[in-house]
Amino acid sequence: MYLDNAATTPLTPQVKNYIISLLDIYQNPSSMYQSGVEVRKIITTARNNVAKFINANPENIIFTSGGSASNILAIKGYKSIHSCIVYYSPLLHKSALKYIKTLYYNTEQLKVDRDGLLDLVDLEHRMNALKYNPFVVIEYANSEIGTIQNVKEIINITHKFNGIVYLDCTGSIPTIPLDVKELNCDLVGFSAHKLGALKGIGVLYKKSNIELEPLIYGNQEQGLFAGTENTIGIGALSKAVEKYDYSSITSKNRDYVYEYILKNIPSSYLIGESISKNRLPHNLYVCFKGIQGESLMALLDMDNIQVSTGSACASGDLAPSSTLVAIGMNKADINSCIRMSFSGKETKDDLNYLCQKLKKNIETLRQFNK
Secondary structure, eight states: OBOBTTTOOOOOHHHHHHHHHHTTOOSOTTOOSHHHHHHHHHHHHHHHHHHHHTTOOGGGEEEESSHHHHHHHHHHHHHTTSOEEEEEOTTSOHHHHHHHTTSOSSEEEOOBOTTOOBOHHHHHHHHHTOSSEEEEEEESBOTTTOBBOOHHHHHHHHHHTTOEEEEEOTTTTTTSOOOHHHHTOSEEEEEGGGGTSOSSOEEEEEOTTOOOOOSBOSSTGGGTBOSSOOHHHHHHHHHHHHTOOGGGOOSHHHHHHHHHHHHHOOSEEEOSSOTTSSBOTTEEEEEETTSOHHHHHHHHHHTTOBOBSSOGGGTTOOSOOHHHHHTTOOHHHHTTEEEEEOOSOOOHHHHHHHHHHHHHHHHHHHHHTO
């Protein structure tokens, strides 16, 4: 049972079939001969489909090599040519967080509460004393703890002080529809493989009036992210978003398992925003006191249940989760967590099997650790 959909998602059948139909396409889409022109049409269609998916204009869509590349193109690309102060969330993806920490000056980490919500009063207070325009870098939602930010208000506050916002939507795009015009977004990034498409493709939405320094110099993608385009990856994303169904997304399976945990597994608690508030509908991140999260993950894996201990991008990092440190969790609890992220396609039998194995394995580990 795969319960790590926040890390990556399987290819949908429609996307698989479309990829197969593209396997014999190898021509360079920048070529002038007819077969190259036909390949270019695949990319043009994809740009139109992605634009429609987030209610953007096609000319504002830039294809990159992934969510991390979109993060760096946006942050480095803007900061390199604009005088600004970078205000950043401590919950950011490591690609963004580590780059920002190399800047050394004109950066300020924003405050979050114990659920991971940004302190908007603090944000506005900081901007009142600014000498430079603010550049705010945040996630729409954190894929580790599931907390959804009040992005509309954050964007409005930042615009009031003539600043712009980069919104990393890689964690939110699979479950929260995005309308860049309704939110008045400046810069938005996300990844294809969270949407049932291939790895190695990302998207950056950029307002027309925003200038960026290129990340890779050349001709493609408005000269911002050059290189021969990954036609198959771009085409796969196009097919994934073409008929993406947000109406099928539900918190029902997540809630069923959480209710079981509350009733049957003592000394456990939810991390992040409450189930009934601003939380990703597929995310369940729980601390089970008195155990090691990695040990529980290993036992569940032996039962053919795949979960994670947090962000997959931090796998192998011996340092504690920067997200959990930022929200003030103690080290013992940080090491006692697992994250389950549901597809919504799990059956009742699947959920009951998961609940039984959770209880059994946690009891075993707690007995062993006495």
